[in-house]
Amino acid sequence: MRIGVIGAGPAGLTAAHELASMGHAVTVFEAGSEPGGLARSLRLWGHTVDLGPHRFYSSDRRVNEFWLRIVGRDYRMVNRRTRIFFEGRFYDYPLRGFNALGNMGPWRAARCLSSYLRQKCWPDGVLDEGGDTFESWVVRRFGRELHEMFFRTYSEKLWGIPCHQLDADFAAQRIKKFSLGEAAKHMIGWRDGKHKTLVDQFAFPTGGTGMVYERMAHQIREFKGDVFLNRPVQRVLRDANRVNGIEEPDGTRHTFDHIISTMPLTLMARGFEDLPPATRAALDRLRYRNTILVFLLVEGTSHFSDQWLYIHSPEVKVGRVTNFRNWVPEICGDSNTSVLALEYWCFDEDAIWQAPPEQLMRHASEEVVRLGLIPPSSVRDAKVVPLRRSYPVYERGYREAVNEVIDFLSGLEGIQAIGRYGSFKYNNQDHSILMGLLAADNLGRGATHDLWAVNTDYETYQESTRISESGLVSGSAVTAS
Ligand SMILES: Cc1cc2nc3c(=O)[nH]c(=O)nc-3n(C[C@H](O)[C@H](O)[C@H](O)COP(=O)(O)OP(=O)(O)OC[C@H]3O[C@@H](n4cnc5c(N)ncnc54)[C@H](O)[C@@H]3O)c2cc1C
Missing domain, CATH: 3.50.50.60 (FAD/NAD(P)-binding domain)
Known part of the structure; x- marks a missing residue:
C-alpha cells in the first residue's frame, strides 16, 4: 500500500x-x-534545547x-522540580505541606479549606444547558479560592479567554486525575514506600x-x-x-x-x-493559540533548580520559564552559561505576535529579572522562536x-x-x-x-x-x- x-x-x-x-x-x-x-530540539549557543x-x-x-x-538506553531519569510563582511567592508543585501553608498563611489556608468544604456540602450546579465550563468544573472540585490561586490566572494567560468561556474538556483532560487527596498526601510528605511516583520522576533523552x-x-x-x-x-x-x-x-x-x-x-x-x-x-x-518562545542565554549555571516554573502572577506576561540546566547534563554546553525559555501565548491578531524580535527579547529579559530569577545584566544573547497554532483552543x-x-x-x-x-x-x-x-x-x-x-x-x-x-x-x- x-x-x-x-x-x-x-x-x-x-x-x-x-x-x-x-x-x-x-x-x-x-x-x-x-x-x-x-x-x-534546537542547538543554541552550544546547548541543546527543546521548544519549552x-x-x-x-x-x-x-x-x-x-x-x-527508539531511545534505547540513551535517557536519564530526572527528579522533577517545578514550582508555581504567584503573588510574589514560589509554591512547590505538586503542593507540599509546609511550603504551601507557609506561603498562604493560616488565614488564606482556612479560606481555601472552607471554600472547598462548601463545594463538597453544597456544590454549585452545572451553570446552564451548555454544560460545565472550565471555571465551574474546577470550582466544584476544588473550591473558588483554589480556583483563583492556582487555576484562573494561568489558564487565562494560556488561552486568552476568561475561564467561564473555556470548555470543561480542558480540565477533564488535564486535571482529571489531580485529586486533593493526592495533593494532601504530598502536602504531608506521605509516600507509599515502594518507589518514587511518576510525579517525582520522568525519563528524558540525553x-x-x-x-x-x-x-x-x-x-x-x-x-x-x-x-x-x-x-x-x-x-x-x-x-x-x-x-x-x-x-x-x-x-x-x-x-x-x-x-x-x-x-x-x-x-x-x-x-x-x-x-x-x-x-x-x-x-x-x-481557533488555535500561538506561542512565542524567547530563549535567553544567561551567565551562570545555578539560577534556580526547577526544570520549569509556572508563572501565575498577572503582573507579568510570561506564562512559563524553562531552565534547561536542570534537565540532563548532556544537553548543556560546557560554558558557564544557561539557557532559559520564556513562553508567551497569543492569537494572530494580538500586538505581541506582530512585535519585532528585539522588543520581545528586551521585554523577556526585563521580566525574568523582575521575577528575581536572574541578576540584572546577566543576559548575554537572545533568540525568538514563534510557534503558530501550538494550542487548539477549547x-x-x-x-x-x-x-x-x-x-x-x-x-x-x-x-x-x-x-x-x-x-x-x-x-x-x-x-x-x-x-x-x-x-x-x-x-x-x-x-x-x-x-x-x-x-x-x-x-x-x-x-x-x-x-x-x-x-x-x-x-x-x-x-x-
Ligand atoms: C511549549 C510546549 C510545551 C510542551 N510540553 C510538553 C511536555 O512537557 N510533554 C509532552 O509530552 N508534550 C509537550 N508538548 C506537546 C508536544 O510538543 C506535542 O504534543 C507533539 O509535538 C504533537 O505532535 P504532533 O505530531 O501531533 O504535532 P506537531 O508536533 O505539531 O507536528 C506536526 C507537524 O506537521 C507539520 N506540518 C504542518 N502543516 C503541514 C503541511 N501543510 N504540510 C506538511 N507538514 C506540515 C509541522 O511542521 C509539524 O512538524 C508541548 C508543546 C508546546 C508547544
Whole structure:
C-alpha cells in the first residue's frame, strides 16, 4: 500500500515508522526543515534545547515500549522540580505541606479549606444547558479560592479567554486525575514506600526531546520510506468520497492509497472543494493559540533548580520559564552559561505576535529579572522562536464544531486525521504517539480504533507501566501536568 503522511511530528513519524516497518511504501511530507514538529530540539549557543519543557510521560505500555525501542538506553531519569510563582511567592508543585501553608498563611489556608468544604456540602450546579465550563468544573472540585490561586490566572494567560468561556474538556483532560487527596498526601510528605511516583520522576533523552524524532526519521529511511523536509502539502485530493493523494504548493500531485494527516485540521479540511456550508461554518469557529518562545542565554549555571516554573502572577506576561540546566547534563554546553525559555501565548491578531524580535527579547529579559530569577545584566544573547497554532483552543462550543468536521471526514475513505492540531486535541507527545500507533494498526492490521477518542475517553485496558532507570516496569500512574 502507498501511504502519504503529512507532517513529521511525533504523530506522523510514529505512524510512518510503524507502517514502513511493516513493509508499506511510506512517504512523509514535512513543511519544516527538521523532523520533530513541536517536539523538535534546537542547538543554541552550544546547548541543546527543546521548544519549552518537554517531559515525556505515559502509563500506556505500547507507547512506553515504542519510545524505549527508539531511545534505547540513551535517557536519564530526572527528579522533577517545578514550582508555581504567584503573588510574589514560589509554591512547590505538586503542593507540599509546609511550603504551601507557609506561603498562604493560616488565614488564606482556612479560606481555601472552607471554600472547598462548601463545594463538597453544597456544590454549585452545572451553570446552564451548555454544560460545565472550565471555571465551574474546577470550582466544584476544588473550591473558588483554589480556583483563583492556582487555576484562573494561568489558564487565562494560556488561552486568552476568561475561564467561564473555556470548555470543561480542558480540565477533564488535564486535571482529571489531580485529586486533593493526592495533593494532601504530598502536602504531608506521605509516600507509599515502594518507589518514587511518576510525579517525582520522568525519563528524558540525553540528546534532547528531538533526538527521538530524528531517530524515527532515520529509521523510516532505513525501512526504505521517504521523509521529505521543506515540503509543505497544499491540500489533500479526493475523487468523490475517496481520498487519493496530495498536492504541493507548486501544483505537483502525488497519488496514494491512504493519507495520514497531522497538518492543522482546519487547513486540511478547508482544502477540500465542495465543503458543506455547515462544515465550513464549523471550521470558522475553531481557533488555535500561538506561542512565542524567547530563549535567553544567561551567565551562570545555578539560577534556580526547577526544570520549569509556572508563572501565575498577572503582573507579568510570561506564562512559563524553562531552565534547561536542570534537565540532563548532556544537553548543556560546557560554558558557564544557561539557557532559559520564556513562553508567551497569543492569537494572530494580538500586538505581541506582530512585535519585532528585539522588543520581545528586551521585554523577556526585563521580566525574568523582575521575577528575581536572574541578576540584572546577566543576559548575554537572545533568540525568538514563534510557534503558530501550538494550542487548539477549547472554547465553549468547540466540541460541536469538531464533531461537525468529524462527521464530514467520516464520510471520506482513505484518510485518518491525527495529532495535536491535526485532530484538534490538546495532545502531549504520548497522545500523539498513541494516535500514530493506532492509525498504523488500523491501516496495517485492519484494526478499528476510534482515533477521535484518544486523549478524551480512550482507555487502554492494559496493565499500567512506567519507564524507570532500568527500563519498563509495571506501576501505578499518578499525573500532574
Ligand atoms: C511549549 C510546549 C510545551 C510542551 N510540553 C510538553 C511536555 O512537557 N510533554 C509532552 O509530552 N508534550 C509537550 N508538548 C506537546 C508536544 O510538543 C506535542 O504534543 C507533539 O509535538 C504533537 O505532535 P504532533 O505530531 O501531533 O504535532 P506537531 O508536533 O505539531 O507536528 C506536526 C507537524 O506537521 C507539520 N506540518 C504542518 N502543516 C503541514 C503541511 N501543510 N504540510 C506538511 N507538514 C506540515 C509541522 O511542521 C509539524 O512538524 C508541548 C508543546 C508546546 C508547544
